[in-house]
Amino acid sequence: MSKQTSKQIGKRLHRREVVTELLSERGNLLVVAGLGAPAWDITHAGDHDLNFPLWGAMGGAALIGLGLALAQPKRKVLVITGDGEMLMGLGALATIAVQKPRNLSVVVLDNERYGETGMQETHTGHGVNLAGMAKAAGFAHTFMVRTEAEVTRLKKRIYSGDGTLFAQIKVDAERLPLVLPPREGSLLKNRFRAALLGPDAAHQ
Amino acid sequence: MKKIAESDWPEEVHALLKDAGVRQVAIVPDAGHSRLIKLCEKDKSMRVVRLTTEEEGVAVLAGAWLGGEKGVLLMQSSGVGNCINMLTLSVACQFPLLMLVTMRGDHGEFNPAQIPMGNSTQAVLEALGVMVKRVDTPEDVTEMVSATARLAFNTYRPVALLIGQRIQGAKDFRKLTQSVPK
Numbered sequence: 132m133s134k135q136t137s138k139q140i141g142k143r144l145h146r147r148e149v150v151t152e153l154l155s156e157r158g159n160l161l162v163v164a165g166l167g168a169p170a171w172d173i174t175h176a177g178d179h180d181l182n183f184p185l186w187g188a189m190g191g192a193a194l195i196g197l198g199l200a201l202a203q204p205k206r207k208v209l210v211i212t213g214d215g216e217m218l219m220g221l222g223a224l225a226t227i228a229v230q231k232p233r234n235l236s237v238v239v240l241d242n243e244r245y246g247e248t249g250m251q252e253t254h255t256g257h258g259v260n261l262a263g264m265a266k267a268a269g270f271a272h273t274f275m276v277r278t279e280a281e282v283t284r285l286k287k288r289i290y291s292g293d294g295t296l297f298a299q300i301k302v303d304a305e306r307l308p309l310v311l312p313p314r315e316g317s318l319l320k321n322r323f324r325a326a327l328l329g330p331d332a333a334h335q
Numbered sequence: 336m337k338k339i340a341e342s343d344w345p346e347e348v349h350a351l352l353k354d355a356g357v358r359q360v361a362i363v364p365d366a367g368h369s370r371l372i373k374l375c376e377k378d379k380s381m382r383v384v385r386l387t388t389e390e391e392g393v394a395v396l397a398g399a400w401l402g403g404e405k406g407v408l409l410m411q412s413s414g415v416g417n418c419i420n421m422l423t424l425s426v427a428c429q430f431p432l433l434m435l436v437t438m439r440g441d442h443g444e445f446n447p448a449q450i451p452m453g454n455s456t457q458a459v460l461e462a463l464g465v466m467v468k469r470v471d472t473p474e475d476v477t478e479m480v481s482a483t484a485r486l487a488f489n490t491y492r493p494v495a496l497l498i499g500q501r502i503q504g505a506k507d508f509r510k511l512t513q514s515v516p517k
């Protein structure tokens with residue numbers, strides 16, 4: 132975590148630029164996105180068979196990533212979610228930290244708002260530090276990210292997969308056009324499994 | 336009727352789950368599951384994932400299935416209420432989900448606080464679209480777990496087996512207490 136430079140004070144990262152950067156040259160990365168803006172953000176970066184964007188299950192994104200990471204220890208798993216979604220399932224930080232999957236990264240795009248419901252404030256705008264909570268829970272690597280340079284460093288850590296990682300990225304509370312992924316849950320599940328496990332997935 | 340301590344169902348169910356390919360065992364403990372949990376913890380082919388609340392297990396096991404692994408959620412009926420919104424994930428995406436739910440607020444309950452959730456467990460699950468099976472005799476537990484697992488994994492849906500309190504025996508709080516100091 133580096134200090135803010137004077138240039139960046141009052142200027143926040145743009146969520147879609149951050150996500151596009153994290154997912155560029157993604158290789159065989161497995162991606163789970165929390166409902167709402169993070170799901171639109173990963174789809175904006177390019178719909179992909181190895182994306183599992185959520186349309187509901189608020190509070191569950193990081194834990195879906197946990198089950199996936201445990202099942203696929205040789206693959207890197209990235210969960211991208213929002214501050215409101217993470218706040219709804221804070222117990223996940225403890226549950227994940229105890230399991231210590233080396234291949235799991237949880238990234239929270241923190242606009243300090245419930246963006247989909249009218250930009251109401253969340254706790255993170257009032258001092259609640261999610262990265263600090265993850266650290267206290269026992270995550271190996273935790274980051275508070277505010278600059279492009281920090282995003283670049285974070286990306287290297289995510290793809291190196293050398294320990295359970297949590298990052299809270301402060302982003303601008305901008306209103307953006309929705310970029311919708313497919314919304315049929317069975318389709319999202321089955322295309323993900325086919326891409327990951329091959330045609331035999333349909334016969335498990 | 337045999338009580339849990341004299342019954343072999345935890346050993347049989349552990350062997351059955353192993354044989355069915357269950358790898359992730361998500362738990363919020365219950366006394367009724369304690370022997371089965373110990374067996375899973377000793378089994379190197381299984382990963383026990385301790386949860387802070389039962390809904391976490393619904394999400395973890397959805398992730399497991401995405402990654403090609405089967406799992407089981409061990410919990411007590413009090414936790415069904417905690418799972419309600421997360422179960423929409425299993426229903427909407429047709430994730431297989433095997434829930435083994437030991438009942439509280441059921442046969443011979445002592446604790447009034449257990450009754451509202453225990454008495455509505457089946458209705459709540461069914462209202463959400465979760466298929467519910469029930470067993471009240473120890474000699475039938477293994478077969479019912481087997482049938483429930485097959486329903487969940489072969490037909491891609493959440494299925495809960497309610498294991499009646501009659502099998503575990505209701506906890507007798509009076510045996511554990513001392514009188515309130517005056």
